[in-house]
Structure formats: C-alpha cells, structure tokens
Amino acid sequence: MFDNTREERSIPRSxxxxxxxxxxxxxxxxxxxxxxxxxxxxxxEGMKRKKKWETFMNGACKMTPDSGLMNSSLxxxxxxxxxxxxxxxxxxxxxxxMVWPLVEKFFDMYEKGLLPRIxxxxxxxxxxxxxxxxxxxxxxxxxxxxxxxxxxxKAKKGSQGATLSIPDLTPSIFKLFDDxxxxxxxxxxxxxxxxxVIVTSRTVPRGRCNMADLVKYTRRERxxxxxxxxxLFTVEGRSKEEWTADFFIGYTTILERYSKNGxxxxxxxxxxxxxxxxxxxKVPRRLGGPDEINGENGAGLEATQAMYKETNTEFxxx
Numbered sequence: 413m414f415d416n417t418r419e420e421r422s423i424p425r426s427x428x429x430x431x432x433x434x435x436x437x438x439x440x441x442x443x444x445x446x447x448x449x450x451x452x453x454x455x456x457e458g459m460k461r462k463k464k465w466e467t468f469m470n471g472a473c474k475m476t477p478d479s480g481l482m483n484s485s486l487x488x489x490x491x492x493x494x495x496x497x498x499x500x501x502x503x504x505x506x507x508x509x510m511v512w513p514l515v516e517k518f519f520d521m522y523e524k525g526l527l528p529r530i531x532x533x534x535x536x537x538x539x540x541x542x543x544x545x546x547x548x549x550x551x552x553x554x555x556x557x558x559x560x561x562x563x564x565x566k567a568k569k570g571s572q573g574a575t576l577s578i579p580d581l582t583p584s585i586f587k588l589f590d591d592x593x594x595x596x597x598x599x600x601x602x603x604x605x606x607x608x609v610i611v612t613s614r615t616v617p618r619g620r621c622n623m624a625d626l627v628k629y630t631r632r633e634r635x636x637x638x639x640x641x642x643x644l645f646t647v648e649g650r651s652k653e654e655w656t657a658d659f660f661i662g663y664t665t666i667l668e669r670y671s672k673n674g675x676x677x678x679x680x681x682x683x684x685x686x687x688x689x690x691x692x693x694k695v696p697r698r699l700g701g702p703d704e705i706n707g708e709n710g711a712g713l714e715a716t717q718a719m720y721k722e723t724n725t726e727f728x729x730x
Contacts, residue, residue, distance in 0.1 A: 425477040426549060426561060427501075427581040428519040433475045435505040435512070441468060447495055466490035472498060472505075477561065478583075500583030503590055510594050514601040521605055523563045525578055528607045532617040540567020540574030547575065585613060585623045591697065595663045596630040599681070603629055631692035632684040633663065638695050639723060640666055642716045655713040657700030694719055 445465050451458040466489060473485035473494055481498070484491055504515050521527050525535030547566055551559040561580040589597060603609045609621045609629075616622045621629075641660050650659065667675060696711040 425475075426523075426563070427477065427583055428523065430476045431501055431504045431515075431519075434472045434501050435507075437468070437471060437475065438502075438505050469494045469498065472501065476501060476583075477580075479559075499590055500586040503586050507597065508594060511597045511601070514598060514605075518601050518605055519581075522581065522611065523565075523578065525563075525565050525576060527605070528610050528620070530610060530612050530614055530616060532607075532610065532620055534607070535576055535578050536565070536568060538567070538569070538576055540570035540576045542571050542573050543575060544573075545575050545577075549580075581611065585611060588623055588626060592630050593662075596633055599629050599633055599684075600626045602681075628689050628692065629684070631689070631695060632687045634695040634697070634699070635687050635692040635719075636680065636684050637663055637666070638699055638716055639720055641699060642720050645713075652713055655716075660700045691719070691723065 441464075445461065445468050447465055451462045453459065470485045470488075470490060473481040476482065476498075478497075481494070484494070507515055528534050545564045547564050549561060549563055551561055554560050562577040563580065564575050564577055567574040567576045589600075592600070600609065603621070603626070604611060607620070609623065609626050610616045612622050613624055614622060644661075645655060645659065661669070663680070667677065667680070694715075699711075
C-alpha cells in the first residue's frame with residue numbers, strides 16, 4: 413500500500429516492479445530482438461535488427477526507477493552505455509519459466525524482510541521504530557541528495573505502530589548474473605533465499621557469502637556436471653572424438669535420467685557444497701564451448717580426466 417498523504421505523491425517504482433514490467437515488455441518481443449555488435453550500414457537486415465534492439469532498450473530504460481536512465485531515454489533514441497547499465501535488470505527480466513518463479517519468490521521474501529541484511533540478521537527480526545509511516549514504499553534522500561527507495565513493513569518487535577524500513581534492491585548487484593546458465597541461476601537464487609548469500613557486495617559475517625562470492629556456487633555446479641559427464645563418457649566406452657557438445661548433458665537431464673537411482677536435487681546440492689574451491693575453479697564456464705574442441709583454458713577431455721583423478725568427491729566417483 414502506498415501512503416499518498418506524504419509529500420512524495422507519485423507512486424515509487426521499485427527494482428522488482430521495474431524488472432516485472434521489463435520482463436513483460438521483453439516476453440512480447442522474445443526471439444525477435446537481440447543485442448548486436450558492430451553492424452555495417454550496408455547490412456539492411458542487420459540494421460533493422462539493430463534498430464529493434466535500440467527501440468526496445470529505449471522503452472526499457474523508461475521502466476526503471478533510475479532518473480538518469482529515464483532522462484537519457486527521453487533525450488536520445490539510443491546510447492551505447494544503456495546495455496551495460498541495464499544488465500542488472502535484463503539479467504532477471506530475461507529469465508525463462510525455469511528461473512522466473514524463483515525470482516518472484518526472492519523478490520517477495522526480500523521485500524517482506526525475510527532475508528538477512530549485511531550483518532546476517534533478518535530485517536523482520538529487528539526491533540521496529542514508531543516513525544509515523546504506513547506499510548508501503550517511500551523515498552529518503554541520502555547524503556548526496558539522491559533519492560533512495562525503501563520498503564516499509566510492520567515490525568514484529570517494538571511498540572504498536574512500529575515499522576521497519578528495507579532498502580530497495582540495487583540493480584548493479586545482479587550484473588553478476590550475466591554469464592551463468594539458467595540452472596546456475598536456480599542454484600544461486602536458492603542460496604540467496606536460504607540466507608547463505610546476502611544481497612550485498614560488501615563484506616559479510618563468516619559463514620555467509622556476498623553476491624560476489626556466488627561465483628563459487630556456479631563453479632561447483634559446473635564441476636559436478638563435468639565430472640558426471642566424464643564418468644558417463646568412460647562407462648559407455650566412448651572414443652576421444654565423441655567428447656563434444658552432442659554427447660554432454662546438463663543438470664536437468666542428469667536428474668531426470670538418474671532420479672530412479674535415488675539422485676535428488678537435495679543430494680546433488682549437498683555434494684556440490686563439499687567441493688573445494690580450488691578444484692571447482694579449474695572448470696571452464698561452458699562444457700562443450702570452443703575451448704573444449706581445442707583443449708584450451710582448462711577445457712577438453714585430457715583436462716577433465718586430470719580433474720577426475722584429483723577428485724575426492726565420493727558422490728561423483730560412485
């Protein structure tokens with residue numbers, strides 16, 4: 413609920429509401445537009461696609477609470493830096509049906525104070541203050557005079573009428589979602605909702621991770637998938653030439669195929685959490701990418717074989 417009796421009478425736009433609006437805008441145009449690199453003016457079709465992308469980005473900028481992006485989109489048809497500045501929004505807005513329900517659940521939990529702040533304490537567990545605010549959204553100005561949005565909720569602790577204020581999510585934090593797969597986003601979002609990963613880039617208490625640390629979860633997932641594929645490869649007696657993208661299977665297929673053997677998401681995640689960071693760090697970003705063919709940058713059959721020999725992950729070896 414928005415309290416329009418306050419001085420700020422326009423309804424604030426939160427990060428989550430902006431992402432939802434951009435997602436709707438994106439879904440209506442999905443598979444028809446993509447960001448393009450340099451396009452020759454003589455490439456008629458390329459220029460048409462480029463124009464579609466620029467028009468989309470102009471509209472998406474207008475859906476954000478960022479006054480800088482809003483003003484820029486009103487003054488310009490397109491700016492090159494929009495793609496980078498919008499990455500935090502787009503990395504979530506482009507999520508498909510596998511990931512989007514988790515994004516929605518995460519937004520809901522965060523704005524209800526059910527997730528921890530930087531010190532590891534959940535907002536909902538903090539004592540509230542009586543400040544004359546109603547539950548909803550409002551702006552405050554920071555030390556530089558910039559408006560910062562907050563979500564106001566009823567406090568469980570404190571006097572009658574006590575409330576708590578939760579700062580709105582920061583778009584730049586979600587730029588880290590830029591180069592991870594849909595499955596990896598699922599893993600990260602679940603850890604965020606469990607409170608293992610705190611939604612901040614600052615230092616957090618021992619035993620917790622900040623958003624910059626989340627890369628270790630994605631590396632562990634890649635490690636498990638690589639090892640699983642290597643085992644299947646050797647068990648089936650495949651030849652070296654068959655170590656290609658056509659052979660590899662991802663987490664979803666692995667779980668579907670081996671659930672009858674007792675494999676569950678919980679067991680998989682539990683084992684992922686045991687993998688040492690120094691082992692997981694060696695795994696390439698994409699199983700089956702260009703480096704796989706050339707055996708470069710830690711990818712390829714020989715590199716994977718060497719990693720398997722070093723593993724002490726019993727779940728994988730059995």
